[in-house]
Amino acid sequence: MPHVTLAEATRLAVLQEMRRDPRIWVLGEDVARGGLFGQYRGFLEEFGPRRIVSTPISESTIMGAGLGAALVGTRPIIEMRIFDFVMCAMDELVNQIAKIRYMFGGQARPAVVVRMPHGIWRNSAAQHSQMLEGWFAHLPGVIVCCPSTPADAAATMVSAIRSDDPVLVFDPKNLWGATGDVPDEIAPLEFGRARHLRHGDALTMVSWSACAPLAEEAADALAAQGIRVDLLDLRTLAPWDEEAVAASVARTGRLLVAHEAVVTAGFGAEVVARMAERLPGTRARRLGFPKVPVPFAPPLEDALKVTPARIIAAAREMLA
Amino acid sequence: MATNSARLLALLSTMQRIRAFEETAMAGHAAGEVPGPLHPSIGQEAVAAGVCANLRVDDRLTSNHRGHGHALAKGADAARMMLELYGRAGGSCGGKGGSMHIADFSVGMLGANGVVSGGIPIAVGAAQGLQLLGSDAIVCCMFGDGAINRGPFLEGLNWAALYRLPVLFVCEDNGVAAFTATASVTAGPGVAARAESLGVPAVAVDGNDAAAVDAATAALVATIRAGGGPRLLHARTYRLTGHTSTDAATWRATDEVAAARENDPIARLESVLRAEGVAQPALDALRDDALREMSALRAHANAAPWPDPASAFADVIGENA
Numbered sequence: 001m002p003h004v005t006l007a008e009a010t011r012l013a014v015l016q017e018m019r020r021d022p023r024i025w026v027l028g029e030d031v032a033r034g035g036l037f038g039q040y041r042g043f044l045e046e047f048g049p050r051r052i053v054s055t056p057i058s059e060s061t062i063m064g065a066g067l068g069a070a071l072v073g074t075r076p077i078i079e080m081r082i083f084d085f086v087m088c089a090m091d092e093l094v095n096q097i098a099k100i101r102y103m104f105g106g107q108a109r110p111a112v113v114v115r116m117p118h119g120i121w122r123n124s125a126a127q128h129s130q131m132l133e134g135w136f137a138h139l140p141g142v143i144v145c146c147p148s149t150p151a152d153a154a155a156t157m158v159s160a161i162r163s164d165d166p167v168l169v170f171d172p173k174n175l176w177g178a179t180g181d182v183p184d185e186i187a188p189l190e191f192g193r194a195r196h197l198r199h200g201d202a203l204t205m206v207s208w209s210a211c212a213p214l215a216e217e218a219a220d221a222l223a224a225q226g227i228r229v230d231l232l233d234l235r236t237l238a239p240w241d242e243e244a245v246a247a248s249v250a251r252t253g254r255l256l257v258a259h260e261a262v263v264t265a266g267f268g269a270e271v272v273a274r275m276a277e278r279l280p281g282t283r284a285r286r287l288g289f290p291k292v293p294v295p296f297a298p299p300l301e302d303a304l305k306v307t308p309a310r311i312i313a314a315a316r317e318m319l320a
Numbered sequence: 321m322a323t324n325s326a327r328l329l330a331l332l333s334t335m336q337r338i339r340a341f342e343e344t345a346m347a348g349h350a351a352g353e354v355p356g357p358l359h360p361s362i363g364q365e366a367v368a369a370g371v372c373a374n375l376r377v378d379d380r381l382t383s384n385h386r387g388h389g390h391a392l393a394k395g396a397d398a399a400r401m402m403l404e405l406y407g408r409a410g411g412s413c414g415g416k417g418g419s420m421h422i423a424d425f426s427v428g429m430l431g432a433n434g435v436v437s438g439g440i441p442i443a444v445g446a447a448q449g450l451q452l453l454g455s456d457a458i459v460c461c462m463f464g465d466g467a468i469n470r471g472p473f474l475e476g477l478n479w480a481a482l483y484r485l486p487v488l489f490v491c492e493d494n495g496v497a498a499f500t501a502t503a504s505v506t507a508g509p510g511v512a513a514r515a516e517s518l519g520v521p522a523v524a525v526d527g528n529d530a531a532a533v534d535a536a537t538a539a540l541v542a543t544i545r546a547g548g549g550p551r552l553l554h555a556r557t558y559r560l561t562g563h564t565s566t567d568a569a570t571w572r573a574t575d576e577v578a579a580a581r582e583n584d585p586i587a588r589l590e591s592v593l594r595a596e597g598v599a600q601p602a603l604d605a606l607r608d609d610a611l612r613e614m615s616a617l618r619a620h621a622n623a624a625p626w627p628d629p630a631s632a633f634a635d636v637i638g639e640n641a
Contacts, residue, residue, distance in 0.1 A: 025452060050452055056482065058475035064441020065479065068459075069449030071430050071442065072380065076449075091472075095435050096442065104423040104431060105414035106635035140636055165637055238637070 009150035013157035028079025063089035083118035098141035131261035150180035155189035192239035200228025218311035340610035363560030366585035370533025382439030387432035466497030481519035527555030
């Protein structure tokens, strides 16, 4: 069982799948030289330039061509380089990929994976550090994945590649270097199943992506103070594990959602609203970025983002 | 009958079916039977017929919002298309798409598109996929002159040339982007020069001359299928109707429309066939057959059941599935 970085874990997953199925190929900028983060290292040598295609900086066509290629029976992995550039391909993603199966009455299943490394990337500023996963959870027609560990990132990639529906994978770019064990044979992950990170009755804590390890750290610090929280990493936002969260909140009565994204209309709002509908009386709180673009200077970035200390403080206030 | 006349008669038949389909659907819309607007291609039928006559069933086609003719010429089922326009059960897309989203994957028709230039990236990707699969099928990408001012046109042609993809780009140039004369919003010498600058050889043709469109397409398709890379056909035509079925197009100069009616591609092709010795009754029969067919499809669609409301939840990932 290799102990690898998250970037390498995803590389191993894509490698495993591409060896299994010759219809799988990758398109995106700089992928033939290994990708921006080494996540396709060695692919050109093994698969050749037709299955690992370095493209022009043409995001609309990277996205749209992936769709077209899926419609004739191939299974493309569309690499967006970093999430922020998907703004240049929104028509192809939102109007085309997400709609085609439904709008054409089920004639087509666009089996594409769209990889969009996202999240705060230390000192990369507003156009390279966004967390807009909530937009896509709002969009009918796509599966939204936000893994946070090497094992989950690898399993997510396998599921995404095998899915007949479009899957958006938000690789957590601040966690590319995080390490963990990955099985020799990577099995798919079931979409919509949260991972239970910590067990407790004091409070339900929900997180995902790069915020999940921060929540884990906070939960451990709280445990050291005698406060045991129930911590869930959602892993996928569409679908999301509403049942697991509801079962936990039913026990604790308190829900704290922490995410990197802006709080206002972030996916945390959806989690809280669903629990309010199902479990009236739930005490709920959200933690996330203020409604401000991510700034560049380290002290400015630090002043705004979620930290374990802020999660701990919020949890203690809720328990006071 | 001469082989040439037989081919031209087949083109005329396709064009009459497109004309009759759209005129019948327009009548249905005017009568309140068809919900939502239609984007008719009346006057442009020679492009659809002449181009698609050169495509195999396994060749793929992407179309735009004005795509009824493209779909019919590619072989899409007219009955299911009419049902779709009426939003009824059994429609091409089960009533989920309507006029602007007709698709028929069984004949390689990968979909009309509600976004101008939306089909271009899809077409180049389909060609890239076919190339990866080792197929010798090609992709035909239909778009209007309005599309050449959108980014995907530039990206897609560059892409197709770069990877030497089997794509026939067809700019069906009716001179007007919705309500605006395209020339008034387009700098430079136009679509063919733009294509050439991106490494895509372009050929211009009179898009109201079905035989010329057919011949030009035949040559381009042969080159593309032989591995020659993408080509562009620039077909100049004229939209005899307004932008949509709700636009009476009274904003156009009447002399312009009158001149265009003289240049109606159906009348022109009929005159060619008469000169080749085809009798008028044989030509009239094609029109009458088409009108009868479409009129029956209208009646059938208007009497057809609506989709089961439960089907609104089919073919989608779902709330939290």
